[in-house]
Amino acid sequence: MTWSLFIPELYFMLMIGVFFCLAMVLRPNPKRDFFIALLLSTLGVVVCLASVKLEGTLFYNVYRVDLFSQVFKVILAIGFFLVICICSELTGIGERYHPEFYLLLTTCTLAMMLLVSSVELLTIYMALELSSYCLYLLVPLRRGYGVHVESGIKYFLVGAFTSAVMLFGIASLYGVVHTTYVGEIIRVLPGVIGRPAAVIGLLLTLCGFLFKLAVFPFHIWAPDAYQGAANQVTAYIATASKVAAVAILTRMVALSSGSSTYLVHVLVTLSIASMTLGNLVAIVQKDMKRLLAYSSISHAGYVLIGIVSMTQSGYAGAIFYAVAYLMMKFTCFLVVVKVAYDGSDLKIAQLAGLHRRSPMLAMALMLGVFGLAGIPPTIGFTGKFLVFVAAMKKGYFTLVLIAMINVVISLYYYLQVVRAAYLLESDASLPPMKVSIPTKLLVGTLVTAILVLGVFPQYLLELTRAAASALM
Template sequence: MNDFFILMKFELLPAVIFFVLLFIKVGTAELSNASIIRLANILLFINLVAGFFYNKDGGMFGDMFHTNALIVLQKSILNLGIFIVSLQAEAWLRTHKHVIEFYLLLLSSLMGMFFMISGANLLMFYLGLELATIPLAALANFDLEKRKSSEAAMKLIMSSAFSSGLLLFGISLMYGTTGTLGFAQLPALLNGSNLQVFAFVLLFAGFAFKISVVPFHLWTADVYEGAPVPVTSFLSVVSKGAFIFVFASVLYTVFKPLADTWYHMLFLLSVLTMVIGNLFALRQQNIKRMLAFSSIAQMGFILIGISGSSQAGTASAVYFVLVYVFTNLAAFGVVALVSAQTGKEDITDYKGFHATNPVLAWVLAIALFSLAGVPPTAGFFGKFFLIMAGAAKQNYWLITIAALNMIVSLYYYLNLVKALFMDANASPVPKITFGVYAKLAIVICIAGMVLSGLASVVYEYIYNLSTGF
């Protein structure tokens, strides 16, 4: 029984928080939004800290569920992400009618991601995936009075249903050709037959939808724009991070015998994802859409690292997600504050932003430099390790294309920086007031961007936990 509680600690703690908030919702007098937000942040902080203690490797449920030190680290990164999202959501939630429901949906999705990461069986993985995805559609539609929010939810649920259908079809074909769904048994039964390759392509396409890989990316910008900014933050960082963790693990362990097949797929899709993501980001006027296409381009860099098929490939992907948590949430944190207090989300609205909000302008600028991969920010080291992992295959064309795309991305990131500091605006964004939660989130993100980049021990620790071919 002790092993049960230790091995499933990451899944049980969010469930406990879920029921605490649910009992408050149905069993007590109505609390103020400020009290609910304060309680939720305290519980999420306890959940984050508890993840670093009393962990052990092991499996349960007939080897359908497993955990190890790397999985513990991955879940802790997601716990950190959801804690920062909660801090940043305070300005938006304090006037919302459904605060507890927001946290219930977040926790439901987080539990699904944890089951998905620990899944050692295709069925367990799929159940975790659905538990992680369905609440996201409700979150995207959380601003019930806004038509764009409803449109975002519809596009997300339709895209998710289609990708889930592809995954299920691929899982059924894989089971039909191997007779098993267990991750431990599948590699020995993969012989590279046409039907198995077709089943793998379907599974690959399902993953590609979830992490917005071209050409399965079309839902991303519309959902990012229509959803509330804290939900967009959760989608762009926590949700994608979970799927990247699973994607790399499944390729390196379950589908290792098909490495020659998926390497060529990763090569082609990484190039398309980087190029199309950056080209579309150049044209965007809405800052959330620009960050959406930016995130698509970032997925292309992650595919390069994973294609390296090595211990460095796993380490670079996990490290980049950690850096991405701090960087992207810093950018979206500023956008969330501005959107909640002014409703402005266009890039032109940020002209002259530094004159009225110097602190927030610098936070956003540092985050943009990190996203662009400008040294000495953490984003530079994240992309450097991804490219070095991809270079293990000695495919220098891929590295060259990645470097050129980094140059292209500089244009739209620096265009926003120019608007912040250099462009004049007759009616600039007024001074934004932000409370202790937003300040704490900003401090965590800035400290994370600096320390995770400059402290080499962070990458070394992740590398020592990682596995490759």
């Protein structure tokens, strides 16, 4: 066995060890914890980037390292790093619990790295559970105990229910194909997909991942968990965990090789339901994090359009969309964290006068929101374009049409956010916000990435195509 293939995961395990030791130290020191986390997560990105070209299988073939998994590991490490970047003022979580916060965040990232590389159902299930349990705990970790435990319990109950459903699906799938290895399932399944046990088993197995992605009807946890969790935790749930969900969902749907029209119909229905529901409910939201939660439900619908195409360009589009989504959502959350500096929930009305208080953050918010709405020349437009084109090629005209209508609906509430930031004046003349130089640098990089990758997506596109080809 070549251990070098496992280096990114080993590095993250080491990181867990460091935070575990820090959690033992009695005297809380948030500054120290933050700098250690920042340093280690930067190194984490470097380690993942260095191991992007690795290929091979490990642990009796349950673990495959290929371009697909390595690209996702880099994206996850970057997502983790970005979330750590906005933890400098972790006011939402008690000082005593900062090491635990980083410990859970690191473990969750490790679990998702294991998830994107696993090619065996039992391993996939365990990795998924590990990442979910970290998130279940991160949500009630917020200071000001009470309502957050409620949202944590809601999240946990929905999650436990879907993982039971998923286990049932795995058992049923196993009963038909007699193997738990993804590589063998992909060979056997198209032949037996006509049998109800096979297609229902696969569908129920997908439930676990649909839950992670907050697709209708597994979306009920999202608004409460988003609102109840500390802002940084919400940022993590909305970005990194969504990317991992897209990765594993793509891998699992690729199993059927597009040979089941029944599966396609169900996924198309779910996609339409989630985007329509997400967009319509988002319109009436007053809380910024709830609005972003409903917007993420609708985006889960858009990603599903790419996945449901079941072609290489569709999968590549979905991966591209996930990357774009990570950047845009993160930019929005960065602004949320900075404006709600005391760790409270942010109302949309509280954004009033942001363009005067901090022009830079207001611009970042505008670009992030425009990206989510899919306005050119942002990366969000390119992502939607790729996904829609892939679906059109397969002839899903109605699906694309409904998605287009949804994009128009979503413009309304995205513009509400921009309006609050630019056109509304706040009653109390709030002082200008101090934005530190590292934050400015981070905002600048994100804004540049959103624009540049939107206009010149070629390089990223090549990468996602290569990653998607590892699936087929």
